[in-house]
Amino acid sequence: MKITRKEFLKLSGAGLVLVFGGRELAALDRAAGATFPGGAKPRPRKQWAMIVDTAKCAKEPGCTRCIEACDAAHNIPAIPDKAHEIQWIWNEPADVVFDESDVQYLDAARRDEQIPVLCNHCDQPPCVRVCPTGATWKREEDGIVMMDWHRCIGCRYCMAACPYGARSFNWVDPRAYLANPNPDFPTRTLGVVEKCTFCSERVVAGKLPACVEACPEKALLFGDVNDPHSEVREVLSESYVLRRKPELGTGPNIYYRI
């Protein structure tokens, strides 16, 4: 069995094409979409977004009302072990949320200011791109990055993919840490990943997300960024805002008003 180098190369090429067949490329293309300015991919009809007004939020130091509301609404267990924690919306200090250099000379007090973080419901969510079962997907009609807890296999690829640490895995049985589960929202079970769903179950009923509703300072503003007349767009048109890691091209939809 003799084979020339040329033949070998041809065969290798054919094998590669077989493996990465056209379907894959097309699918990758579809998943990656066009993020370039003026790109062909239309944004979803609606895109829910949130503006966190850091100044308003700072008026109430130590406040965790939004977090408590979310935890209660979604049966988020209080697991003491940090390694196994479940978090949908939680606080991080400013220098963690934003690039350290931006805050390096900030007053120590303001620097330790806690800022709420949550799933960014990205325009190009990496978690969705990598999910092998479609258990997480970007909803066409309103841009929410959804979770289907019935389909998740717990491979945690989405956790590796998320640049914001917004996903949690159920390392242990969450019900053991839920004193009094709220029957209106299912708990989760061992071995699935979870994250904020922008309260899709409330939004579909015309309500605001639980965290937004709970904020005493009205520091969280929820609305459709694709609607030029929405309140979020109004705020965005007149204030300076930051997003987390925009350089990664994920297109986060949580804005931080500075």
Next chain:
Amino acid sequence: MRDKFWILGGLLLFVGVATLPTWRDWETHANTRPPALVLPAHAKQCVAPLDFMRGSHMQLLLDWRQSAVRENNPTYVAYDGKTYPKSLTKTCLSCHDKREFCDRCHDYVGARTPYCWNCHVDPALGKGAAR
């Protein structure tokens, strides 16, 4: 026919295993009377005709799950025009009691308790114990 022993033995074994449930029931004096299902007091009708519910409630639930979670379509319009949220806890358990109704029949027919309850909460258990 030197395999006679094996063939006959195998056949006997097969028949024995295949009819095992019968023997077991006979041995344990299993109750073959249908379970006393506690029906809701305040309602006369289920979300679908009785025959359909009896035979296909699992399919209905899976359809609900698909359309509520993945297709953003949370409301079910019943055959009689009534609307229900597509929800195990909020709908089914608003009329039925999980333990006195669902579980009792599942036990009787020998169906595994659906794994749905690992996540979906039975409100009757409320306070302190989720299961």
Next chain:
Amino acid sequence: MFLFEKALEGSRRYQLWVAGLVAFIGVAFVVYLHQLRYGLGITGMSRNVSWGLYIGQFTFLVGIAASAVMVVIPYYLHNRREFGRMTILGESLAVAAVTMCLAFILIDMGSPTRALNVILYPQFHSIMFWDMVSLSGYLFLNAIITVNALHAEQQNLPLAGWLSPVIRLSIPWAISIHTVTAFLYCGLPGRMFWRTAVLAPRFLASAFAAGPALLILLCLLARKLTGYDVGKKAIDGLAVVVTYAMLANVFLLMMELFTAFYSHVPELTEHLKLMYLGQGGPTLLGVFGQVSLLLMFAALAPLLVPRLRRSERWLTIACAAVFTSLWMDKGVCLVVCGFSPSPLGAVTSYVPTLPEVTITLGVWAAGALMITVFYKIAIAVNAEEGAEHSPTYEPGGARGPVGSAAHASQAGVLSSPGQFPASGDGTSGRDRR
């Protein structure tokens, strides 16, 4: 099962070894059942380090599986007969390695009962889907090739004609499995340690060093235990492969280090500082990273000196160092370092727990069992064929099952290490003459 009866008999030592492996697998399985019930919380993994030993082993073993091409290419494409005996061992090593990979993926899954969702709802944009396709395809190809090659050898027939395209297909396929595995990592936007274009080339380089190093060790072990000799020429040829691949791996690593430290971009350097400079204290990552780096150079020294490389003792040491170094690098550090620090800057220490290590060792034991059984069959088939058709081969004279050969070797009947049969004897019925 095909030729399985050959694995059922053997010397007492063989039986003890197999029984020991089976017992250990049983223990690990019980621990796994505990993991199923309690959850992955019994491992050392956490919110921030959400993959660990399991996925590391998976990644490393894909490389071992892919490296079978390093014997398949010379034997089938370049018709280097001296690789004949080694090839069947290499291919069965690939089968065992891919099986272990699949086991590790399943063990790492939070809800393994739903594993079929990957097939029921295939997502073509997920690299995980393509990894599954390429791995199962590779397993299938290698299983076909190994079984048919053994069959041909047993009956002293040439390989069936239709097998040739299958074998050729397996070559690019092997490259693809490891490339796709690298894509799992290097396509993630927020993980700078992985997001490098040399990840796939480096995966291949380290695989082609670690896999053949393991194969050399296994071949030497097989000769010691059973007298089955793959031939000095094959070992020497493969040692050259290990050398070049290790050089390529170190070269690519240096490229990484230069790019990160000269450009001085914190996102690139912070991971490497934890792993190679021991920043963050004597963590598992720091210790393994440094030891692995040292071993890389320590292994290259004897490999680069031809006289030492040809000495069997030095080669054994070098191969063991190559394997250990790359196992630490790819089987542990690669995964952990990608998560340290986390995207939010947290450095969470990761230390595998006892149950996690037990389960991992259990899968390795299953791999060792597969290798033992495959090699037993291959060697037994070869011995039969050798006894019937090439009586010149057997130093120990006529032979029954390999068990007797094992006794023979213990009794010192076989040639002492360093003596090889004439080169032509390395070939077997697999050649299409």
